[in-house]
Amino acid sequence: MQALNIVVAGAGMGGLTAALALQKAGHRVHVYERVAELAPVGAAISIWSNGVKILNALGLKEQIEAVSGDMRSMSYQDQQGQTLTRFSLEPLYQQVQQPARPIARALLQELLLEAVGREHITLGVSCEQVAQDAKGIDVTLSTGDTVRADLLVAADGTHSRLRTEVAGFDSEREYRGYVNWNGRVPVSADLADAHEWKQFVGEHKRVSLMPMGNDEFYFFFDVPLPKGTANQRNHYRDELRQHFAGWAEPVQTLIERIDPERVARVEIHDVDPLDKLVKGRLVLLGDAAHSMTPDLGQGGCQAMEDAWVLMNCLEQYAGDVPAALAQYEAQRLERVAGIVLRARKRCDTTHGTDPVKTQEWYDELAQESGVNILAGLRQTIEGSPLQ
Template structure:
């Protein structure tokens, strides 16, 4: 894409947060001629979690950003999907090719470090300042004044708050304190060498039972991304030295691949996360500050859409700003993204409850349904998610 794609005057934009959403926005906005500076409070960009499943809608955005080839080269090849009972009896296995054919794109499960490096290279390392946090913003002229922890103050035409699920700017935009809600389960995740006794090399393999789930997904570089989900009360002890014993206890009697996985995982690089989401908010915009990614819509990971929706946000924001009238552009962005992401947040929470025993009878019914699943219902849901982004994502822009 050439810079001439934009018909607006270039803006001076400050992005708070250099994760997936912030970096994607940095690339999209630079492509359209804007000056972009990113700031992140962390001293080093070390992403949380081992990997991310970038579904076709996210891959489509990365293609628009000029990163499609790099992402596909670094990602895993995921050709099929399966569910088995906790003790290893196969419930269903089906190809993902119908999904890929329907949306003309494949999924790209990829290490978060690899994705972040590709995005950082695309955005430009010189545009990113680390170890500096945003302490506040205030209206100033036609834009905003941004105050940082190192004492500097920067004038910007627009501030993009892409500072994650613990966003410091969310309350400013929404206008009141926003609390995150515990989804009822804990997730352990990491990476492990891919071997045949764990799962087929090109399959997303899942074991379910007792409201728990174990997943193995090819993530590239000869490795699987794995996670364990266990319903637990909030605030249960988190001691890395006990992770293996915890998982042994939670998954005692489960299938041999699950036992092999527990014994082989490297507890030094395993992440343990209590899963939270948030009630959708109706506004992502206040003046010249706009929320993006998890700052706007933290969601349960059960649809695999957190990162993908951040990428969609980034592209749509850049497209909206083409019109030239910043306030009108932000209003259009808000209309396009608040409803779309609210629907996915609610669907992800509903799926989380079914998977993890929110209503035990519904979870048991889902297990029974899986025994008769041909793949058509699952594929239909994935197609719906991938194609529901609206005109700002469907055209080439």
């Protein structure tokens, strides 16, 4: 196979996974990241089985297992703390032959950085413009320098500057109606079982506690709010007390234990599915290609799938980059569009876009044995390119 010179724009989870996969395939890869210091957005990432399998195949199995959460069950409570449903995740894990691995974003990023090699990553430099011909692509950097490559992988995130170059128009990020506060707290039995993903739902709001490894829970609070609501860190705890007044004792305990200085507050957006992911030798990957709400926990996993498919397509069409990218687009376009729309639908149901449907969902949870939820998770996982 012909080794290619590949530039990756962005050192997030998608860009680093792509860089590692392409290196494993024998290509020469360099990553440019616009920020001077990497600081992952969000405390943790829920890597479901489809993403874990790809990280395992890229040589990170032992490292991931050592630092990720051991999530064995899942439950929903109402706002008073009454259990609506609780069930084991083991049947799902047996069916897909891989447990989920919730993990701190900073730890995963560090593992990927070390695997790629820091000498292959330049911080504080972004990919600004491109010019292509039949034999390659010229990438103009924010330094004013130009680098020549066989391929540019645009993994520059939800605010991608290169997405417009591929799409042919400015694809607007759309506010999906809710704000998410997230962070991490020490595992404690008065919050949740150390091996259970526990969620409280009611009033179109949600509180979640997920085991993320290192004896910590990843927590988040979701609240439907107008866009542009004031974001004042010193008011986070008081805001949450107000939004969740009267909720169950574990929710009140969690609010008192958070460290506002370590909490991220994010307005949740997504981008309508694109009708193309490739333009010549420029290819979109990760959030640049399919920015989605976090309601299915699949944003990072889909970026990992992108990386795996891109690596395989370049191997299948060795020496013919345009043909490889056309195949990548054919394999990814429908899958990622479907997950963007499913995540949006789940977002709307959870957060009261249609209050009648949200109440119906609460009622369904009270009758849920786990079979339907597990079937939905399995459907997503089994669509992965790596079984």
